[in-house]
Amino acid sequence: MSSTIGQKIVMALTGLALCGFLLVHLGGNLLLYVGEQKYNDYAHALHAQGALLLVAEIGLFAMFVIHIGLAFRTSFANAAARPIAYAMRQSKQDPGPLAQPPSGVMLATGIVVLVFLLVHLSDFKFFSVTRATGLRHQSVPADAAPFARAVGVLQDPISALVYFAGSLVLAYHVLHGFASAFQTLGLRHPKYTPLVKTLSLVFAIVVGVGFASFPFWAWTFR
Numbered sequence: 001m002s003s004t005i006g007q008k009i010v011m012a013l014t015g016l017a018l019c020g021f022l023l024v025h026l027g028g029n030l031l032l033y034v035g036e037q038k039y040n041d042y043a044h045a046l047h048a049q050g051a052l053l054l055v056a057e058i059g060l061f062a063m064f065v066i067h068i069g070l071a072f073r074t075s076f077a078n079a080a081a082r083p084i085a086y087a088m089r090q091s092k093q094d095p096g097p098l099a100q101p102p103s104g105v106m107l108a109t110g111i112v113v114l115v116f117l118l119v120h121l122s123d124f125k126f127f128s129v130t131r132a133t134g135l136r137h138q139s140v141p142a143d144a145a146p147f148a149r150a151v152g153v154l155q156d157p158i159s160a161l162v163y164f165a166g167s168l169v170l171a172y173h174v175l176h177g178f179a180s181a182f183q184t185l186g187l188r189h190p191k192y193t194p195l196v197k198t199l200s201l202v203f204a205i206v207v208g209v210g211f212a213s214f215p216f217w218a219w220t221f222r
Helices: 004-033 036-047 051-080 082-092 103-123 127-132 146-154 157-184 193-220
Strands: none
Touching: 004 036, 004 051, 004 146, 004 157, 004 193, 036 146, 051 103, 103 127, 103 157, 146 157, 146 193, 157 193
């Protein structure tokens, strides 16, 4: 899609879809707090979906690629038109704490979130490969049940640090991205903007605190 407006709409839609995934993923991982058996049952039921799970993972990967690709493209386009964009931004800037940051900041936080995702994939989706390298997770048995594996991974200093810091950056990214997506889709109106910003703040807190709590829990209570 070549038009700038069209690209922003696609980026908004994929961003909201990824926000939905974050909530589902967070909900599943909160079962860590319910108990070992519940979490293991959830993990086994999820992987028992087979082809359906594979299709979902491919779709999720495609949305990530599209969203990230359009983010780079939009950021570079904004940089090319920086004098005009900067002047417009200065004249329209919202001085509040939820003011939309420059696209370069969103791109930078998006890259950090991408690194966070890659570490997460290496820890769980490709756990056996990561463990086989001999660099990390040697203390976690190769055949560990999902709950034991999750706790072992979260107690790894590198993973714990990346997850905690990554969760905070993710919260900042979705705080602004969530509101921006709705505004791109047409909800830029004095009647709706306060509600959208409030929902964005609540969503960011839930996601940030939720995901950051896992390494804290693993180090403090396990």
